Amino acid sequence: MKNFLILLIISLTFMNSFSQETDKYFSFECKNDLRVLKSSDLQITSHDFDILYYDITVNWYNVLKNSNRIYPGKVRIIARVDTLVSTNQFLLNSFLTIDSVLKGNSKLNYTNSNGILTIFLDRFYNKNEIIDLEIYFRRTRTDNLGFYYYEKSSQTLENLAYTMTQPSDARYWFPCYDVPSNKADSSRLRIIVPNGFVATGNGLLEQTNRIGDSTIFIWFEPHPIATYLIAICASKYSLFVQNYTSKFPPYETIPIQNYQWSADSARSVYVMRNINLMMECFETFYGKYPFDKYGHAVVSPFAYGGMEHQTISTIHRNWLSWDGQSGIAHELAHQWWGDLVTCETWKDIWLNEGFATFSEDLYREYSQGKSAYFQSMNSKANYYYSNNPGYPIYNPPQIFNAAISYYKGALVLNMLRFVLGDSLFFKTLINYRNQFLYSTATTEDFKNVVNQTTGEDYSYFFNQWIYQPNHPVYVYNWKLVPKQNKYELNFFIKQTQNHYSVYKMPIELKIQLSYTDTTIKIWNTLREQSFTFEFSDSVKNIVFDPQNYILKQASRDISLDVFENSIPLKFELLQNYPNPFNNQTTIRFSLPQRDFVSLKIFNLVGKEIKTLIAKELEAGFYSISFDASELSSGVYLYSLQTNNFKATKKLVLIK
Numbered sequence: 124m125k126n127f128l129i130l131l132i133i134s135l136t137f138m139n140s141f142s143q144e145t146d147k148y149f150s151f152e153c154k155n156d157l158r159v160l161k162s163s164d165l166q167i168t169s170h171d172f173d174i175l176y177y178d179i180t181v182n183w184y185n186v187l188k189n190s191n192r193i194y195p196g197k198v199r200i201i202a203r204v205d206t207l208v209s210t211n212q213f214l215l216n217s218f219l220t221i222d223s224v225l226k227g228n229s230k231l232n233y234t235n236s237n238g239i240l241t242i243f244l245d246r247f248y249n250k251n252e253i254i255d256l257e258i259y260f261r262r263t264r265t266d267n268l269g270f271y272y273y274e275k276s277s278q279t280l281e282n283l284a285y286t287m288t289q290p291s292d293a294r295y296w297f298p299c300y301d302v303p304s305n306k307a308d309s310s311r312l313r314i315i316v317p318n319g320f321v322a323t324g325n326g327l328l329e330q331t332n333r334i335g336d337s338t339i340f341i342w343f344e345p346h347p348i349a350t351y352l353i354a355i356c357a358s359k360y361s362l363f364v365q366n367y368t369s370k371f372p373p374y375e376t377i378p379i380q381n382y383q384w385s386a387d388s389a390r391s392v393y394v395m396r397n398i399n400l401m402m403e404c405f406e407t408f409y410g411k412y413p414f415d416k417y418g419h420a421v422v423s424p425f426a427y428g429g430m431e432h433q434t435i436s437t438i439h440r441n442w443l444s445w446d447g448q449s450g451i452a453h454e455l456a457h458q459w460w461g462d463l464v465t466c467e468t469w470k471d472i473w474l475n476e477g478f479a480t481f482s483e484d485l486y487r488e489y490s491q492g493k494s495a496y497f498q499s500m501n502s503k504a505n506y507y508y509s510n511n512p513g514y515p516i517y518n519p520p521q522i523f524n525a526a527i528s529y530y531k532g533a534l535v536l537n538m539l540r541f542v543l544g545d546s547l548f549f550k551t552l553i554n555y556r557n558q559f560l561y562s563t564a565t566t567e568d569f570k571n572v573v574n575q576t577t578g579e580d581y582s583y584f585f586n587q588w589i590y591q592p593n594h595p596v597y598v599y600n601w602k603l604v605p606k607q608n609k610y611e612l613n614f615f616i617k618q619t620q621n622h623y624s625v626y627k628m629p630i631e632l633k634i635q636l637s638y639t640d641t642t643i644k645i646w647n648t649l650r651e652q653s654f655t656f657e658f659s660d661s662v663k664n665i666v667f668d669p670q671n672y673i674l675k676q677a678s679r680d681i682s683l684d685v686f687e688n689s690i691p692l693k694f695e696l697l698q699n700y701p702n703p704f705n706n707q708t709t710i711r712f713s714l715p716q717r718d719f720v721s722l723k724i725f726n727l728v729g730k731e732i733k734t735l736i737a738k739e740l741e742a743g744f745y746s747i748s749f750d751a752s753e754l755s756s757g758v759y760l761y762s763l764q765t766n767n768f769k770a771t772k773k774l775v776l777i778k
C-alpha cells in the first residue's frame with residue numbers, strides 16, 4: 124500500500140441504525156463500531172483451519188444502480204482441519220449480518236458477535252479433514268469500511284464500488300479468516316453488477332454472463348492469496364490492455380489490464396507507458412513475474428495512493444494526473460514482495476513496504492542510472508531524519524508509518540546491499556523469494572536467508588537496524604603526519620549515540636588528494652576506533668560516507684584527539700634496533716588484525732634458539748626486547764609467523 128496522506132487515522136464511527144431482517148439463526152446487537160479495538164480484541168487468537176478456497180459472490184446490482192449500499196452475498200469456504208485435537212467449531216471474522224450457514228443441505232448453528240462468527244459444526248472433525256461451508260450474508264452497514272461506495276460526482280465519474288481492506292477490514296465485506304498468515308490456495312470472485320458496469324478481480328476473468336439487466340463477472344485466482352489482497356472494483360470502466368513478455372521460459376505473455384473511466388483513457392495509456400520496463404526490471408532482480416496477469420483499477424475518492432491487490436492494483440485517480448511513476452513501480456513490486464511473499468504478521472510489515480519502497484528506487488536506477496537511485500535514497504533519508512518517531516522497524520506501533528515501514532525499511536535494504544555487495548544481495552532476494560514463494564515470511568525468516576546465502580551471521584545488522592530504533596551518531600577527526608616520501612593519515616572515529624552501544628558498519632571515506640580522489644572502506648566495529656593509512660600525496664579533505672549509504676548523524680570534531688598508528692595498515696617485521704647489538708636489542712612488528720603470533724630466534728642452520736612470543740595478539744604495533752646475553756657472537760635469524768604472514772630477518776650479535 125502506498126499512502127499519500129501519511130497518517131493513521133483511527134476514527135470512531137457509529138454504525139447507522141438499519142432495518143434488520145433477522146432470521147432465527149441470527150441476532151446482532153447494534154452497538155458502537157468496534158474498529159478502534161480491533162487490533163487485539165477482535166483477532167482470532169487460535170485457528171484450527173487452513174483456508175484452501177474462498178468462492179465469494181456479491182450482488183452489487185442495487186449498490187451501483189440505486190446507490191443502495193446494502194448488498195447480499197455468499198461465501199463458500201473450503202478449509203482443512205489443522206489442529207492437534209479434534210474440533211467442532213469454526214471461527215471467522217465477520218462484521219456482517221449472517222443469514223445462514225450451510226454444510227451441504229443442512230443448516231449449522233452459529234453466533235456472530237464482536238466481529239467473530241462462531242460456527243458450530245455438525246460433529247467433531249480431526250486433523251486433515253476437509254470442511255466445505257456456505258455462508259449467506261448481507262452487508263447491512265452503510266459506512267465506508269472494507270467496502271466503499273461513491274455516487275457519480277465531479278471526482279467520481281461513474282458510480283463506483285470497491286473493497287479496500289489492508290490490514291484487517293476484509294471482515295467488513297465478506298466473512299473470512301482475516302490474517303495475512305493464512306493464504307487461501309485459490310479464490311474465485313463472482314460480482315453481480317448492472318449491465319454497463321465492469322467488475323475487476325484477482326486472477327483471470329473466467330466468464331461474464333448477462334442475466335436480464337445484470338452481468339456477473341467471474342474471476343479466478345489459481346495462486347495462493349492472502350485475505351487482504353482479495354479485492355473488487357466496479358464502475359463503468361473502459362479497459363485497455365498492454366502485453367508484457369516474460370524474460371523467463373516459457374516466455375508467456377502477461378496481459379496488463381488497465382481499468383479507468385473512459386474520459387481518463389488517454390491519460391492512463393500515457394501514465395502506464397513504462398509498465399513493461401518496470402516488469403523487466405523486477406523480473407531481472409526478483410525473478411519471474413509470479414501471476415497470470417497484472418493491471419490497475421482507478422478509483423476516486425481513495426484514502427490511499429495505491430494498493431497492491433493481487434494481480435490488480437487499485438490506484439488513486441490522482442496518479443493519472445500526477446504521472447505517479449514511483450507509485451506504479453511500488454505497487455508492481457509488491458506483486459513479488461507482499462503478494463508472492465507476504466509478511467506473516469503485521470509486525471513484519473516492512474517486508475512488504477520497505478521492499479516495495481526500495482523497489483521504486485531500484486527501478487529508478489534501472490531506468491535512469493545509479494545517481495538517480497542515490498538521489499532518491501537521499502531524499503528518503505531526509506524524510507526519515509525529519510519524521511523519525513523513534514521506534515523500530517520491527518513491530519512498529521503504527522504499521523503504515525512512512526518514515527519507518529516505508530523509508531527506513533528501504534534505506535536498510537540499501538545498507539544491506541552496500542554491506543553484502545550487489546551479487547550477494549540480489550542472490551539473497553532470489554533465495555528469499557524461492558523459499559517463501561506463495562507463502563508468508565517473518566523478519567527472522569529473511570535474516571536466516573541472508574545468513575544462509577552469505578554463510579555469515581548478520582544478526583548484528585538486523586539487531587542494530589531492524590529490532591531497535593534510530594541510527595548511529597558518529598564524530599570523527601583525522602591528522603596527517605608527513606613522513607619520508609609519504610604521508611601517514613590517522614583517522615579516529617567515535618560513536619556517541621546513547622540508545623545502542625556499537626553499530627557495526629563498513630564506512631566509505633572519500634580521500635581528496637592534491638590531484639585525485641580515492642575512496643577507502645573502513646570497518647567500524649568499536650565505539651572508539653583508529654585507522655592508519657599511507658598516501659604518497661597530501662590529503663586535502665575527507666568526505667565521510669560520500670554516497671550516504673548509512674543512516675546517521677556524522678560530523679568532524681577537530682578537538683578530538685587522534686592517536687597515531689593505533690592500527691597498522693599491514694603485517695610488517697621491522698629491522699631490529701640497534702643492530703649490530705651487544706646483548707640487548709628491540710624487535711618491532713605490526714599486526715593489522717588479531718592473529719596468532721610466533722616470534723622465534725634461529726641460528727644460521729635453522730636450529731631454534733629461543734621463542735620470544737607464541738600467543739594470540741590484538742592488532743597493533745609491538746616492540747619486543749631481546750636479551751642475547753646467553754648467546755655467543757654471531758649472525759642469527761629472527762622469524763615472525765602468523766596465520767597470515769611470515770617474515771625472517773638477520774640480526775648481528777657482537778660481544
Ligand SMILES: [Zn+2]
Nearest residue numbers: 124125476479
Ligand atoms: Zn506499499
